[in-house]
Amino acid sequence: MTQDELKQATARAAIDYISPRLEADSIVGVGTGSTANFFIDYLAEIKGQFDGTVASSEASAQRLKAHGIPVYELNSVDGMQFYVDGADETNPALELIKGGGAALTREKIVAACAEEFVCIADDSKWVETLGDFPLPVEVIPMARSLVARELVKLGGDPVYRQGVITDNGNAILDVYNLKIEQPKDLEDAINNITGVVTNGIFAKRPADVLLLGTSSGVKTITAG
Structure with a gap:
């Protein structure tokens, strides 16, 4: 099929x-x-x-x-x-x-x-383990660089999704090279970064x- x-x-x-x-x-x-x-x-x-x-x-x-x-x-x-x-x-x-x-x-x-x-x-x-697909993070536009720096500290490689504006008027960072072994913990950690609206982990x-x-x-x- x-x-x-x-x-x-x-x-x-x-x-x-x-x-x-x-x-x-x-x-x-x-x-x-x-x-x-x-x-x-x-x-x-x-x-x-x-x-x-x-x-x-x-x-x-x-x-x-x-x-x-x-x-x-x-x-x-x-x-x-x-x-x-x-x-x-x-x-x-x-x-x-x-x-x-x-x-x-x-x-x-x-x-x-x-x-x-x-x-x-x-x-x-x-x-078996989340993270091969790059993790989307919706961010307030003015905080994009701030959030990207914090995502690097968490071990990710954030890339700005060019030309995309969400229905809420925000930007998307796609975070590569994450191996998400504790999804709930990482969901909380990213959501606690100032400027993040939410991230794409549904744990x-x-x-x-x-x-x-x-x-x-x-x-x-x-x-x-």
Whole structure:
């Protein structure tokens, strides 16, 4: 199977996973990226089964609206049953690296509000130790150099992602050459740097379930 076919299979599996549990007032959080886009397209097929969505990016919101799926501001909803999103890396504890699409802050906020975080990914994203994928860090623009110097002290090699402005108006530093053996500790350490909005380690709020696309089918993996 091609990588796109694996992504489509995991997106379809996510629909099969959430559909039996949706109710008329359910709110579904929707992530950002290529795998999430497949999920949005399939979600349109069952849009009559739930109330609406909260999107983690303007791009996802536009795609949802184009399918006629209601999109709400997070502040206007009381709760969220599911958050479905992809990942750039996942380890066996379902701790993730996210942010390749520069939506990490909104993704982390929406994930924090969800009762259940369903990660959808193909098996190229599965790793034993996070860090092969460069870690995105969203920073206040005026603090970019300050944050970069502090990231070097933590053992990383930060590179400014040229030409990218997040939906929040901020910059992205991609941190290379990290071997993230203690994800929660590093997530806290980076977030404590003055000028950092957040970083792409999702360890304090990992996924609850991973739907992993493989050549032998989609595997359902739970944390622990």
